[in-house]
Amino acid sequence: MKNLKLFLLLGFLPSIALGLQARDELPPGLEQAIRNPAIPMIVDATILKFTKEGHAEIKVNQVYKAPVDKNGAKVAPPTKVRGYAAVGKVVRVTPLSIITNRGETRFLFFLDGDLLYSTYNNRFQVRETKDGSLEVGTGFNGGGGPWKPLEDIVKLIPRK
Numbered sequence: 001m002k003n004l005k006l007f008l009l010l011g012f013l014p015s016i017a018l019g020l021q022a023r024d025e026l027p028p029g030l031e032q033a034i035r036n037p038a039i040p041m042i043v044d045a046t047i048l049k050f051t052k053e054g055h056a057e058i059k060v061n062q063v064y065k066a067p068v069d070k071n072g073a074k075v076a077p078p079t080k081v082r083g084y085a086a087v088g089k090v091v092r093v094t095p096l097s098i099i100t101n102r103g104e105t106r107f108l109f110f111l112d113g114d115l116l117y118s119t120y121n122n123r124f125q126v127r128e129t130k131d132g133s134l135e136v137g138t139g140f141n142g143g144g145g146p147w148k149p150l151e152d153i154v155k156l157i158p159r160k
Contacts, residue, residue, distance in 0.1 A: 030124050030138040030153060033110070037158045040067045041111040043077050044126055044134075044150070047100070054095025055082045061106070064154045081109060084116040099123070108136050108150070126150060 034042070042065040045058040057080055066074040083096040093115070100107075106126040109116065116122035125137045127147070134150040 030108075030136065031148075031156060033120075034153060034156050035158060039065065039110045039117050040113075041065055041075070041077060041109075042154075042157060043109050043111060045077070045081070045107060045109055047096075047105045047107070050095075050097040051080070053082075054097035055080050056096040056100075058109075064108075065157050078111065078114040080114055081111065081116065082114050084119050084122060086119065094119075108153075 041063070043060050044062040044064065045060045047056045048059055049057050051057065058078070060077045063074075063077055066077065068074055081096050083094045083099065086092045086094065096116070100123070104125050108124040108126055110122045111117060126134055127136075129135055135147040136150045136153050138146055138148050138153070
């Protein structure tokens with residue numbers, strides 16, 4: 001009888017875990033996330049290379065949103081993006097090289113200084129279409145489709 005109870009309990013644990021996991025919602029896709037007025041900087045940038053620490057040296061292609069300094073001048077974008085910070089007792093930075101897929105080099109980055117704005121919805125892949133225009137992956141964290149024209153997406157950035 002004990003074995004039967006143990007067997008039944010162990011048989012239900014995965015279904016309980018799956019049920020809990022199914023309730024976790026994915027963060028919003030790009031079209032909703034880009035409307036967040038708290039994002040300090042939004043840039044289209046290309047990763048040139050990774051440092052030994054896994055941080056990305058970038059070339060900024062276009063600045064779509066930039067914070068201003070105390071004199072009202074726009075703050076220049078960083079030349080390196082380290083990754084995202086997990087805040088706890090100790091701030092730990094997850095290097096950008098760990099969270100990007102091999103071969104993906106151009107992104108719409110949401111930045112807070114030289115860090116990604118948050119752990120979710122902070123980088124969306126940008127690619128060139130056959131006609132030369134740019135499109136961006138709008139799914140969770142830019143994980144591909146649906147792809148939409150970049151020019152349409154940047155129109156959603158809130159203006160002051």
